[in-house]
Amino acid sequence: MELDPTFDRTISLLNSYTAGGMQMRAYMKKFNVSIEDIAKIAVNSIKNAAKNPSALPEAQQSNISVEDVLESEILSSPLRKLMYPMLCDGTAAIILAPEKQSLKITDNPVWITGVGSCQDTYYLGERDLSISTSMEIAAKKAYKIAGINDPKKEVDVAEIFGHTVCEDLILAEAAGLCEQGNGTSLLDGGPALNPSGGTMSGLTPCACGLTRIIEAVKQLQGEAQDIQISGAKKAIATGQVGFCAQNNILYVLEGGGN
Amino acid sequence: MEVGDKIKMPLPEYIKKEYKKTRTLRGMWYLTNYKYKFNMSRIKTYLKGLKQGHVLGIKCRSCNRVFFPPKTICGKCLVKPDQWVMLPETATVATASAGYAEDDKNRERPIPVIGVRQDGSDTVLMHNISEGVDFDTVYIGMPLKIVWAEERNGGWFDIDHYEPIEDPANELNKEENKK
Amino acid sequence: MSKVQPAIISCGFSEHASKRSDVNMAELVYEAVENSIQLANIDWKDIDLIINGNMPAFEGANMPELWMGDHIAAKNKPVLRVTTGGTTGGSVTIAGYYAVASGLYDTVLAIGFEQQSCGDTALGLASVAIGEIVIYPDVGYDYGKMASNMSAGAAIGVAAYQAMNYMRRSKATEEDLARVVVQNRRNAAKTWWTHLKMPTITIEDVLDTPYLSYPLRFGMVCPASDGACAILFTTEEKARQIADIPVYVNGVASVANEPAILAPNMEGAGQVDPCEQLGAMKSAELAYGQAGISFPEKEIDYVEVYSPFPNQELMWVERLGLFEENMAPEAYKNGLTAWDGELPVNCSGGVNSTNAIGASAMERPAEAALQIMGKASNQVPKTVHTAMGHGWGGSINLITHVVMSDEPQRKWR
Numbered sequence: 001m002e003l004d005p006t007f008d009r010t011i012s013l014l015n016s017y018t019a020g021g022m023q024m025r026a027y028m029k030k031f032n033v034s035i036e037d038i039a040k041i042a043v044n045s046i047k048n049a050a051k052n053p054s055a056l057p058e059a060q061q062s063n064i065s066v067e068d069v070l071e072s073e074i075l076s077s078p079l080r081k082l083m084y085p086m087l088c089d090g091t092a093a094i095i096l097a098p099e100k101q102s103l104k105i106t107d108n109p110v111w112i113t114g115v116g117s118c119q120d121t122y123y124l125g126e127r128d129l130s131i132s133t134s135m136e137i138a139a140k141k142a143y144k145i146a147g148i149n150d151p152k153k154e155v156d157v158a159e160i161f162g163h164t165v166c167e168d169l170i171l172a173e174a175a176g177l178c179e180q181g182n183g184t185s186l187l188d189g190g191p192a193l194n195p196s197g198g199t200m201s202g203l204t205p206c207a208c209g210l211t212r213i214i215e216a217v218k219q220l221q222g223e224a225q226d227i228q229i230s231g232a233k234k235a236i237a238t239g240q241v242g243f244c245a246q247n248n249i250l251y252v253l254e255g256g257g258n
Numbered sequence: 259m260e261v262g263d264k265i266k267m268p269l270p271e272y273i274k275k276e277y278k279k280t281r282t283l284r285g286m287w288y289l290t291n292y293k294y295k296f297n298m299s300r301i302k303t304y305l306k307g308l309k310q311g312h313v314l315g316i317k318c319r320s321c322n323r324v325f326f327p328p329k330t331i332c333g334k335c336l337v338k339p340d341q342w343v344m345l346p347e348t349a350t351v352a353t354a355s356a357g358y359a360e361d362d363k364n365r366e367r368p369i370p371v372i373g374v375r376q377d378g379s380d381t382v383l384m385h386n387i388s389e390g391v392d393f394d395t396v397y398i399g400m401p402l403k404i405v406w407a408e409e410r411n412g413g414w415f416d417i418d419h420y421e422p423i424e425d426p427a428n429e430l431n432k433e434e435n436k437k
Numbered sequence: 438m439s440k441v442q443p444a445i446i447s448c449g450f451s452e453h454a455s456k457r458s459d460v461n462m463a464e465l466v467y468e469a470v471e472n473s474i475q476l477a478n479i480d481w482k483d484i485d486l487i488i489n490g491n492m493p494a495f496e497g498a499n500m501p502e503l504w505m506g507d508h509i510a511a512k513n514k515p516v517l518r519v520t521t522g523g524t525t526g527g528s529v530t531i532a533g534y535y536a537v538a539s540g541l542y543d544t545v546l547a548i549g550f551e552q553q554s555c556g557d558t559a560l561g562l563a564s565v566a567i568g569e570i571v572i573y574p575d576v577g578y579d580y581g582k583m584a585s586n587m588s589a590g591a592a593i594g595v596a597a598y599q600a601m602n603y604m605r606r607s608k609a610t611e612e613d614l615a616r617v618v619v620q621n622r623r624n625a626a627k628t629w630w631t632h633l634k635m636p637t638i639t640i641e642d643v644l645d646t647p648y649l650s651y652p653l654r655f656g657m658v659c660p661a662s663d664g665a666c667a668i669l670f671t672t673e674e675k676a677r678q679i680a681d682i683p684v685y686v687n688g689v690a691s692v693a694n695e696p697a698i699l700a701p702n703m704e705g706a707g708q709v710d711p712c713e714q715l716g717a718m719k720s721a722e723l724a725y726g727q728a729g730i731s732f733p734e735k736e737i738d739y740v741e742v743y744s745p746f747p748n749q750e751l752m753w754v755e756r757l758g759l760f761e762e763n764m765a766p767e768a769y770k771n772g773l774t775a776w777d778g779e780l781p782v783n784c785s786g787g788v789n790s791t792n793a794i795g796a797s798a799m800e801r802p803a804e805a806a807l808q809i810m811g812k813a814s815n816q817v818p819k820t821v822h823t824a825m826g827h828g829w830g831g832s833i834n835l836i837t838h839v840v841m842s843d844e845p846q847r848k849w850r
Contacts, residue, residue: 002499002500002503002504003504004504005283005285005496005497005498006283006461008504009285010283010285115541116515117515117516117517118513118514118515119502119503119506119511119512119513119514119515119516120506120512120513121506121507121512122503122504122505122506122507133513134513137513138515145541241500241503242500242503246503246506247503247516249515271635272622272632272633272634272635273626273634273635273636274454275452275454277454277456277457277458277459278458278459279458279459280458280459280460280461282458285497285498287497287560289560296572300704301576301703305576325704325705325707326705327703327704327705328704328705329704329705329707330704333695333707334695352709352710353598353601353602353698353710353711354598354601355597355598355600355601355650355651355652356648356650356651357650358647358648358649358650358651368648368651373598373698373706375709379705380705380707380709381704381705381706381707381709382697382698382705382706382708382709383705383706384698393651397605398601398602398605411577412577413576413577413578414573414576414577414578414703415577415578415582416577
């Protein structure tokens with residue numbers, strides 16, 4: 001129903017599987033990334049989801065391997081089933097308060113220090129699908145307000161809402177967490193990518209952005225238990241809507257850390 | 259002619275501008291594919307009560323409002339009402355209106371629909387008044403009584419309709435009782 | 438309070454009609470956007486945020502601002518969507534106010550639109566209640582009975598019941614209702630973008646039409662229109678540079694109440710008297726308080742209320758503090774609310790003459806703002822310093838208020 005009613009909806013070739021497939025193909029071709037590398041990120045996210053108590057139980061698989069991902073059903077070449085999140089029911093809620101009130105209510109508030117959002121053009125043919133211009137612009141705005149100059153070093157945790165595992169990488173690169181095309185290097189160092197499992201822990205389309213914020217808040221308050229990244233002080237959480245992440249929003253959150 | 263059909267109306271003329279037609283395409287929205295969840299806990303007890311001829315309302319412990327038919331959450335208190343109360347069979351008209359259809363002589367025939375407030379409750383339920391009651395005699399505050407269906411089987415219309423009863427205040431309020 | 442004083446610099450409209458068969462949704466919105474940008478004489482690249490609103494159920498197209506992004510000047514810009522049913526336009530206006538007041542965005546474009554000829558209005562309205570209606574046959578309430586019971590309210594919702602209660606309270610007659618309709622439709626004839634332009638309509642013409650649902654006649658109800666409206670907000674400093682008379686938005690409020698008559702989940706409706714409107718009175722109090730207005734009947738010069746049906750116009754002007762209880766019919770008879778009266782009401786024709794659901798609640802503050810700027814097509818003769826736009830929707834339980842003036846609200850800074 002989000003499609004343009006005059007053309008795309010009647011032709012019905014475009015849906016989230018095909019869009020994800022086209023995006024993945026563009027990314028793999030431009031930056032010479034192999035499908036095994038993307039599968040490694042998927043394995044990392046699914047294993048994180050298995051340790052996350054709030055994740056969808058059906059999405060939790062702690063014994064997954066790269067082969068399992070590469071042999072799972074093809075949704076739209078080259079996108080595989082285990083690179084795509086599971087849809088589920090869910091709700092998320094947060095309470096916001098200004099500085100004075102929040103310090104009276106809790107000892108451990110998490111501050112929203114920056115926000116930025118941006119919408120790209122609707123037509124996939126007019127965009128370069130291997131990068132995300134809207135996330136780059138949104139991230140620049142948010143970092144400017146938050147005073148972050150080098151996200152690679154200053155951001156500890158990144159909760160990214162991507163519709164596929166490959167989109168997680170594209171958005172992470174656009175948010176400045178690593179060099180473009182080098183998203184798989186996040187497994188070796190730098191900001192922690194989706195310690196909660198990201199969307200692979202269950203996707204409730206309208207609540208997912210808020211869930212990413214909540215997972216980031218848990219990290220900053222030191223309450224993330226098995227998936228806690230130690231010493232997390234700054235985090236980013238993103239949300240999106242539209243095919244191939246047409247509209248992105250990025251929040252910068254800061255907390256006490258522990 | 260069915261209720262809801264477009265009655266041909268002599269609408270007063272207005273200044274219209276003609277627009278060229280551009281291309282149109284059909285689209286569909288398959289609402290029947292959707293499955294909605296429904297909480298029947300309160301409604302089941304209510305319908306069981308109707309089958310036995312009891313009029314049950316539910317009360318919010320926080321603000322003491324009584325809801326008839328029952329509600330699952332009180333909007334003012336954010337509390338789930340859980341105290342059932344028995345209500346009398348009398349009610350008053352809280353509001354009323356009429357839809358229209360054409361009768362066999364091509365005149366407008368009003369189909370009255372009334373909003374009923376059961377005595378002792380704080381909410382309004384839409385229902386029907388006895389057939390044959392002239393809509394012009396219906397006024398807000400008019401007292402009513404439940405007329406049960408001949409056979410009650412735990413359905414919504416075990417209360418078949420409401421019939422007007424004598425208003426003891428009628429004599430005193432002759433001037434006031436206009437619509 | 439807010440650090441930045443938001444101001445309105447221009448309001449644009451598209452032409453409204455029963456069927457805008459010459460444009461699709463995106464092009465319809467573009468008309469209003471182009472109109473507002475031209476009137477403000479700014480470069481569209483300076484717009485920092487676009488807020489879009491409509492009732493998606495009516496066209497059956499979800500998230501229209503995604504695929505009409507290029508038409509609403511949204512390429513590489515942040516975009517928000519606000520949807521609250523009938524009050525969408527009012528909520529979008531309030532969202533525009535908060536966006537500028539927060540200090541994050543300088544220039545904000547707020548858009549409200551609806552193209553009802555695209556879709557199925559009855560299905561759209563049914564989709565609001567579909568989750569509850571489908572259960573009725575399971576408990577013995579079959580569709581035939583439902584159709585006949587809803588017939589009194591189907592086409593026009595709770596307004597018919599509201600009219601009954603109001604007429605009992607105030608002893609208003611059908612003639613009073615027809616008088617309101619005549620005033621609205623004649624005003625609409627002088628405004629360029631409206632739908633039902635009837636310059637020569639009389640009370641007899643209105644009373645000559647058959648009943649739709651007692652006591653409302655066919656000639657009294659609002660049409661279903663296609664149309665769009667766009668308002669440009671900016672900060673106080675920029676407004677002073679761009680506009681001759683910037684319109685400062687000083688008070689906004691919105692309050693929800695329990696639904697009346699049509700309650701979800703087969704339960705009893707919470708509001709027993711639909712014309713009591715405690716929510717509207719509270720919301721007016723909040724908005725006037727923010728704007729520093731203590732005597733609305735004296736301090737407000739012009740009012741646009743959201744009244745698709747004439748009984749609502751009489752009711753709102755009382756509930757919003759502009760006339761004493763039950764005194765509105767007298768005021769209309771004595772011409773106090775006419776174009777040249779002491780407190781003009783709905784000189785653009787109001788919702789009674791044009792109703793594009795997503796846009797109507799925004800067109801009320803938009804026309805009020807134009808009156809302050811001196812640029813309305815049906816400009817009233819008196820100088821308008823303070824004006825108010827109002828919106829409602831839902832099962833008569835969602836209200837929005839916007840109070841504007843040509844002086845910024847310095848009290849709270």
